[in-house]
Amino acid sequence: MNLFDGYRYLTALHQHRHFGRAAASCHITQPALSNALRALEEHFGVPLVRRSRQFEGFTPEGEQVLATAHRMLHEQESLQQLLKSSVGQPTGRLLIGAVPTALPMAARFVSRLLQRHPGLQPQLRSLPSQDIEQALDQLGLDLALGYTERAPQRLQALPQYLERYYLLQRARLPAAALQRGEPLGWAEAATHTLALLAPEMHNRAIVDGVFASLGLKVRPAMETNSVLALLAAVQAGGLATVLPGALVSTVAGQGSLLARPLVQPEATTPIGMLVLHGARQTLALQAALALARDEVWLAEARAHSGALEAAV
Numbered sequence: 001m002n003l004f005d006g007y008r009y010l011t012a013l014h015q016h017r018h019f020g021r022a023a024a025s026c027h028i029t030q031p032a033l034s035n036a037l038r039a040l041e042e043h044f045g046v047p048l049v050r051r052s053r054q055f056e057g058f059t060p061e062g063e064q065v066l067a068t069a070h071r072m073l074h075e076q077e078s079l080q081q082l083l084k085s086s087v088g089q090p091t092g093r094l095l096i097g098a099v100p101t102a103l104p105m106a107a108r109f110v111s112r113l114l115q116r117h118p119g120l121q122p123q124l125r126s127l128p129s130q131d132i133e134q135a136l137d138q139l140g141l142d143l144a145l146g147y148t149e150r151a152p153q154r155l156q157a158l159p160q161y162l163e164r165y166y167l168l169q170r171a172r173l174p175a176a177a178l179q180r181g182e183p184l185g186w187a188e189a190a191t192h193t194l195a196l197l198a199p200e201m202h203n204r205a206i207v208d209g210v211f212a213s214l215g216l217k218v219r220p221a222m223e224t225n226s227v228l229a230l231l232a233a234v235q236a237g238g239l240a241t242v243l244p245g246a247l248v249s250t251v252a253g254q255g256s257l258l259a260r261p262l263v264q265p266e267a268t269t270p271i272g273m274l275v276l277h278g279a280r281q282t283l284a285l286q287a288a289l290a291l292a293r294d295e296v297w298l299a300e301a302r303a304h305s306g307a308l309e310a311a312v
Contacts, residue, residue, distance in 0.1 A: 004076065006040035007069035009033050010048070011140065014066055015125075019055055040065070070139040078282045090283035091119035097132045097144035098124065100227045101163070101203045101243065102271055104250040105301060106145045112297055117287050129202045136276045142285045143292075147202055148272040155274045158292045161305040163269040164261070165207070166248045167192065168231075169240035171258040181260035187214050189262055192240040195222035195233045207242050210267045244269075246305040271305070 012022040013033075023033040041048050048062035049055070058066060081092035094113075098106035103126050110122045127135065129150060135141040136155055148157040167189045171179050190211055196218070197204045211218050222233055231251060233239045248259050273292040275285070291297050 003040075003043070004072070006036055006043070007072055009036050010040065010062075010066055010069050011073060013037070013049070013055065014058070014140065017055055067138050074139040074282075075280070078280055081283045089119055090117055090287045092121060092282065092284050094120055094122045094282070094284040094288060095140070095142045096122055096124050096288070097127045097135060097141045097146070099129055099132065099146045099202065100126050100197075100225075101247050102145045103227070103247075105161070105246045105271070105305065108300070108304065109145065109291070109297070112300075113288055113291050116291065117284075120284050120287065128200070132274065136274060139276070139279060142275070142282065143288050144274045145271065146274050148270045148274070150202065151272075151274055154277055156277050158273040158275070158289070159270055160272050160292065160298065161246070161270075161301045163244040163246065163271050163305060165210075165242055165244055165267055166259045166261055167240055168234050168243055168248055168251075168257060168259050170234060170237045171256050179258045181258045183263045184260040185264040186210055186262050186267070187216065187264070189240075189242065190214075190216045190218050193238065194218060194220045195224070195230050195239040195241045196220040197227070197230065198223050198225040201225060203244075206267070206269055210262075210265065213265065244305070246271075249304050 009022065009026055009028075012025050013019065016022040016025060019033060020030050023030040026033065028036075037049055044061070044065060046061040047059050048065055050057050050059055050062075077093055081090060084091050096106060096110065103124075106124055110124055113122065114120060125141075127144075129146055132141065132144045132146050133152060133155065136144055145160065148159065151157050167184050169192065196207060199205075199208075208218070222239060224230060224233075227243075227247065230241045230243070234241050235257065242262065251257060273289070275281075275289065281289070
């Protein structure tokens with residue numbers, strides 16, 4: 001058995017949480033992936049994966065092997081990039097995570113990065129905050145865009161922009177593009193029939209926290225872990241939602257929607273690039289961090305996160 005292939009399949013299963021999708025991502029059949037994982041278990045002499053008819057997680061021993069797999073694959077990728085990259089032009093894979101509400105900004109960052117370094121191969125994943133922190137710790141991600149206020153000390157944060165919030169609802173009058181309405185107090189926003197992100201998501205904790213500071217407890221008519229579902233519900237009419245400007249600006253070209261800046265209080269949340277302290281940085285990661293510190297990029301990020309009027 002090729003040990004590195006076994007490690008690769010194990011990390012793919014961790015990422016996709018599904019045997020079939022993990023196999024497809026590795027370009028092999030599901031039986032081939034299952035056989036390789038069993039061979040890995042025989043190699044170590046312990047069960048690594050908890051199975052029934054579907055993937056149920058890893059055993060404690062499996063979690064230990066998974067952590068080693070992430071480190072080994074990270075070192076291999078770092079060496080390959082060092083050997084294959086030319087001066088000033090890094091090549092190779094870069095694993096980037098983003099919390100769902102920051103995904104459009106992360107995609108913009110990846111686009112700017114590829115303009116500078118077309119030889120890179122970024123993979124962008126939408127993940128909740130706790131999964132991002134764990135993946136960075138285990139070297140399952142190189143870099144992530146997330147909430148710096150909750151980041152543990154083992155993660156270094158590079159500030160990018162402040163998240164500001166808007167009430168997004170269907171406009172009464174049709175229009176060709178997203179309309180920017182007058183500011184609205186959070187207390188008045190609470191009187192709307194709201195669709196919000198699920199309680200386990202950090203964005204929801206922020207929104208609930210602002211309402212709680214005003215002595216309000218909001219019971220949304222709809223909850224979901226999908227930003228796309230929120231936008232679809234608002235477009236259908238009858239529901240409003242609270243979203244950050246970086247996300248609202250992505251629907252700027254869509255008509256019949258109204259975005260109103262939320263005030264009283266002026267709530268903001270810092271968003272930054274997160275990276276593991278002390279880990280060996282690949283050339284691809286070094287290039288990404290250089291862009292994350294670039295003043296031109298930071299000005300662009302700030303413009304598209306809080307100044308919604310620039311996008312509509």
